[in-house]
Amino acid sequence: MTNKKLEVKNLRISFRTASGKVQAVRDISFDLYEGETLAIVGESGSGKSVTTRAIMGISALNAIVENGEIFYDGRDLLKYTEEDFQELRGDKIAMIFQDPMSSLNPIVKVGKQLTEAMLLKNRTRRRSSRRDFYRMLKALRTAVRDSEGENAAYAKMVQSFIRAERIGTKCESRYRLARQNAEEAHERLKELLVTYAKETESTIRTRCARIRRYASRCGDEFLPVFRSDRFLRLLEMLRPNGLRTERDLNELLQVLEEGLSLPVPDFYAIGYYRAFSGDRGNGGNIEALNERARAFCAEFDRAFTKDTEVGIAHAHAVSLQKKSEALTPLREGAAALGGEWNKETVVPLVKKLSALVQDCIDPTEVRKESVERTFGPCILSYCARYFAGIRKNEKEQARFDRQTQKRDALAARGKQPDWKVTPPSLTDTGALKQSMLAAFDALIALYEAQTAAGAPYDAAAETNGTIAHLKDLASRTAVRVNRSAAKRRAIRLLNEVGIPDAEKRYGQYPFELSGGQRQRIVIAIALSADPDILICDEPTTALDVTIQAQILELINKVKRERNLSVIFITHDLGVVANIADRIAVMYAGKIVEYGTSEEIFYSPAHPYTWALLSSVPDLESSERLEAIPGTPPNMIYPPKGDAFAERNRYALEIDFKRQPPMFRITDTHYAATWLLHPMAPKVEIPASVTERIRRMRKEADSE
């Protein structure tokens, strides 16, 4: 199963306005898996942007989160402080904003805005990787100590491991910089050679000078080709007054390719080799050096792994023990919370249980289980919100009653007051209670599955995973981004998003660019800090097709390369078909249908999805478009039944009275419409949609 990156549960967001509470998002839940793209489709005002802004922690000031959680990396984002968010934004979750005019700083040059995130985030990322590295090693040491008592040998091994990694990352840092330069030179040279015959002498000269600047900085001990005499001779030829032919340039390209295809050194092993063998291991074949270093540290690795495995197994066993012990109090707690809530008993109980579960967490596990990690903070917040809500509801109700009374009294005297009574904004305490019980159920189910006899557990695999994770953390600290590297990356990003003359644009201000170019800068900024989750809020709406296609390709490429998760908001169904793995269709603050992209396009179930599909022309359509009549409802007074009923040709009587639940169609496909109820009349999908689906199927089959 792929990992859940982000979980949104029962999110409900309203806005306080002068004329009442606008219910922008009403009870939506969705998951985002690692490496997938989730598209959210809907009209403006359906709450798409509000949801994603809550994820980034940039909701408007008058927004109230009434219910729900957003889990990321085992923590609830809705409880983050501003300082926490600053670590998260850009680095972990980045967003491409809709409006390029207001999302760029008008008085800062484009280049600075682009590199700012890279420089800042690189520093914090290295710092946090280092912190995690030492924290994990400490947890391992504690686990080993707990299992077999004080183990001086293991402590020494940990020290050796740290020393090896230190030397290794230093080499890696230098290697990466050199390699980057080589890649840059290679890229530019390749570009130049494509149009070499048609370029003028002066452009060739300047471009060669630039290539030379990069190529002269790519010598490294692990890239011996770039220190060879042949390479240096070719470099001399790139000088402005150097004699060069196309053949020389082709030869240089070959050498660069040769260098870039050299095997990557095993930095950990080499670090260990240099630290303890007394030999620098300079020069020679990298493959051979890798072999030698690996052979040298094999013994140490074995010993280290063996001891670590003991520790990890022990920590796991202890955690399991605690979990099975915790099950009883948890069940009792769930039972107690099922009844009436009394502040004096519930608050201490919840506090106790939250601490208990926090204690059960295995400190050495790499893959974090979100149910377990979020349980504590979650139930605490439910509890707090429940009791605060009860108090506030009373007040609100009293205010509402008072004002209604006043209004009625005026009306009774024959006056028609020109003001309206704002409806009370009540906290749904029932829903909070339900969420609390659901959290308990989920945790108990998880613990039962984990503590059941014969639950699969592979200590060796866990250990290998942990050590790989440690090495990964160490290598992450080696990625050093300095000013010039940042600039280079920024310019490459600008090229990738299709901005001509990137080098000139780098030093310009936003007002000097066109709207489409500004939008592309915003996209480049979001991609610059290597985020974990990318939220795209209508990124290509203002762009024309060629650039749009280019940007979608770029997002898809980045997604594949870095296993990125993407939330893509748009109303263009063509774009959705291109990019989405799964689609959620939103209307009036609710998700009305969600499923995989094939399911939504080939077997849509909700009338709103039908309406959306039939309102866009494709290349074959010639009949009159079926526009959706009317406008979305006013969300201060959300309709009692299905919000789409008013504009729906297929609305049933019940649609006006009760909200439809989510009906399951397949395991991945759900829709909220009464038409799916077994007792509902059979309704045909509109002809224009079936016609198109038939055509698409036929095309797909014919090829």
Added chain:
Amino acid sequence: MNKSDNEKREVLLRVENLCQYFRTGSTELKAVDGVSFDIYKGEVFGLVGESGCGKTTTGRSIIKLYKITSGDIYYRNTRIAAGTRSLEEQMRALRKEGRRTASALQKEGDAEAAKEERRKTAARLKELRHAIKRAKYDDEHCNHVYAAGKEAEVRAAYEEKLASCPEAKRDALRKEYKEQLRIASRERITNKIQMIFQDPIASLNPRMTVRDTIAEGLIIKGIRDKKYIDEQVYKMLDLVGLVPEHAGRYPHEFSGGQRQRIGIARAIIMNPELIIADEPISALDVSIQAQVINLLNDLREKFGLTVLFIAHDLSVVKYFSDRIAVMYFGKIVELADSDELFAHPMHPYTRSLLSAIPLPDPAYEKKRRRITYNPLLAHDYSKQQPTLREVSEGHFVLCNDEEFESYRRALEDE
């Protein structure tokens, strides 16, 4: 529709070698560079291309929002805009050439021939000077000339009526005559062309009510009858799917789709023959887009409008247009009937553009391969510069001899 049909049909707008350059510092930006096309009466002419290729500039030049650099624009065979740059350049070249040949002849001692040469040059220069003068006059005075024509018509009609009118009614008729004359004097030929702007938010004055916005054109036209104006405004609001109550509101009280409808109402109240729709739907929501397209289609049928439809959403352009021109960096690279263009795209840029259209079909999208276009690689214009040539009936492509042959061959192979 094929070529013979086209020939029969009336050309409403003719654009010839339109160039629109902008000064940017010391250099000049060639936003539109030698664009020519005809728009026939009753058709929808689509103009597509990437942002910054000069589509909007072309539209704005046609309604004379800019002073065009060179080229001519004819509306119903009346020149409404003309630029002088190309003529001035011709003059400069001619003067230089004439001087050189004359002095060469002089050196050879053939004084008579030199004199003759000078005289010839002077005559041609005079012709050119005259053409420039005419162009400048047409550019500035086309509306006045048109109004004068209208006035003459009214005058002729009423002189006759007045002559045959009994004495008692003559005063009333005279009053009417004066009124008609006043309105005729304010007639503008360019009023027959109206524009719907791209951004419905920025193109409406936030401090004018919807009534004021829509009626402004009528007032400028010289109509003073308040009742008639209100009637017209309500009629237009009804036509575009708004209600009369909306007339008293301000633009900010409307949604994007409704604002675009106001923009459309403002354009059609002038009773135009040609509408330039500059990306009228790209700022709107999907469901609203369909509403606006349907509205434009209805209006077109109702009033027999001709539309110049500027957009970058190709599936909408295909759906809406009869003929499509593809622009790239200020030049039209391909022009054809919309079905023909999509069936046989020839210019590499058109191919790349068509390959980039996203469609609501995941299976197709997974397979779609985008073709990239690099003018440096795609063409070799070192020997011969390209021109717009007719490859098959009604299908024009920007190419040189070599490419022309290859396009023809490709077409025959099919």
